[in-house]
Amino acid sequence: MKKTIERLNWDELLDLYGRISKALDACETRQAAAKARSMAAAISKGAGSGTKRVSYFNPANRAVSWNGRGRCPNWFKVAMAQGRTPEELASL
Structure with missing residues (x-):
């Protein structure tokens, strides 16, 4: 009980x-x-810092970058079509 x-x-x-x-x-x-x-x-x-880590740089203009999120920019698509690798664009 x-x-x-x-x-x-x-x-x-x-x-x-x-x-x-x-x-x-x-x-x-x-x-x-x-x-x-x-x-x-x-x-x-890196959350909370307010800054996002940039991953890829435009080979024609290093001031333009893309962090790998969202829509893929045209310059990235063109670079891939020209035979570049994402690793090359990340190390520019």
Whole structure:
């Protein structure tokens, strides 16, 4: 037969309180660790810095670049058609 919380004696309530406190502490620790991991991942990816890492440069004008996200620019398509590799454009 299960006891309800209202029927527990003082010692049983203290034991239950201790187990609940430990469980809450463990949960808080797990949540803090998960938050720290996600923040570390965001920092390592460059998120939050406000700047995006540029990957490819236009061979005709180095001031024009593309980070590899979104629509592929025409100059990149032309360079690929001319036989250049993405690695070449990244190292310009």
